Amino acid sequence: MGASHSLSPAPSAAVETRPIDGKAFAAGLRDEIKAEVASLKASHGLTPGLAVVLVGEDPASQVYVRNKGQQTIEAGMASFEHRLPATTTEAELIALVDRLNADPAVDGILVQLPLPKGVDERAVLAAIAPAKDVDGFHVVNAGRLAVGLDALVPCTPLGCLMLLKHHLGSLSGLEAVVVGRSNIVGKPMAQLLLKEDCTVTIAHSRTRDIAAVCRRADILVAAVGRPQMVRGDWIKPGATVIDVGINRVPAPDLGEGRTRIVGDVAYAEALGIAGLITPVPGGVGPMTIACLLRNTVTAARRRAGI
Numbered sequence: 001m002g003a004s005h006s007l008s009p010a011p012s013a014a015v016e017t018r019p020i021d022g023k024a025f026a027a028g029l030r031d032e033i034k035a036e037v038a039s040l041k042a043s044h045g046l047t048p049g050l051a052v053v054l055v056g057e058d059p060a061s062q063v064y065v066r067n068k069g070q071q072t073i074e075a076g077m078a079s080f081e082h083r084l085p086a087t088t089t090e091a092e093l094i095a096l097v098d099r100l101n102a103d104p105a106v107d108g109i110l111v112q113l114p115l116p117k118g119v120d121e122r123a124v125l126a127a128i129a130p131a132k133d134v135d136g137f138h139v140v141n142a143g144r145l146a147v148g149l150d151a152l153v154p155c156t157p158l159g160c161l162m163l164l165k166h167h168l169g170s171l172s173g174l175e176a177v178v179v180g181r182s183n184i185v186g187k188p189m190a191q192l193l194l195k196e197d198c199t200v201t202i203a204h205s206r207t208r209d210i211a212a213v214c215r216r217a218d219i220l221v222a223a224v225g226r227p228q229m230v231r232g233d234w235i236k237p238g239a240t241v242i243d244v245g246i247n248r249v250p251a252p253d254l255g256e257g258r259t260r261i262v263g264d265v266a267y268a269e270a271l272g273i274a275g276l277i278t279p280v281p282g283g284v285g286p287m288t289i290a291c292l293l294r295n296t297v298t299a300a301r302r303r304a305g306i
Ligand SMILES: Nc1nc(=O)c2c([nH]1)NC[C@@H]1CN(c3ccc(C(=O)N[C@@H](CCC(=O)O)C(=O)O)cc3)C=[N+]21
Pocket: 064, 110, 111, 112, 113, 114, 135, 155, 246, 261, 280, 281, 282, 283, 284, 285, 286, 287, 288, 289
């Protein structure tokens, strides 16, 4: 008995996994934004305005853009939608962005991605005035975030951070692993977690033993766009798992040709291991749109100097 016995791990009860209700949290955030918009109107005569540009007919993009427009109006803001044919040239798109940059009623500009082939996304994003860049994709905003200046922060990582702070309180000293290194989610997510004093690792397709790297995480953010890539045994018991993936996959169990949306995490496997987890749908997605509205109010305030 003795030494060897005392070194064996305590028998661990299965973790009770709590889902994070991003849909409800986002609804609450939109209520707060609505109240703030009403008071900006009353006290300063300011109505924040969001312009959304959609090029082409992609059905999923059309749904997102419609939802954004509806929620913008519900929050009491002005919504400007610009739908352009898939044949729109880069020069035409940049000319529209220039007009929106100069339009005093427009506080925020979002150009829905992806853009059709032949249009250079970088060139279009670079044309957006940084002060109106509510996606936070312009290099000026990415740089400002990286050096710790006030920036417009990309909506999805901002929404993830709000959920994390609400559920965990201080993030200081926690191990955070972000899987995925996109400019839209992975990199800005890592910057935000670093600002909260996490120890941050970015894992990606070339990471050696990615499962072991992920198992270190107190906070695991999956943002790769690969359905159910993060398996249950990649998760440290009790960890908080944020699933950014929105992947449409075939669902033959629902019937011939049907699809469903799944995340980047194997959700069923994570149950009983993760402490907290965002479901897909109903987790991060609704937060993205709520943060877009928040960024539009922020941009309007800054432009008006209030
Ligand atoms: N310039 C630009 N900015 C974007 O922010 C941007 C973009 N382009 N292109 C497309 C992606 C995708 N995106 C989503 C936003 C909300 C949900 C969302 O609300 N999802 C819900 C519903 C999902 C469903 O059922 O379809 C959920 O996850 O619960 C999803 C996806 C923003 N995007």
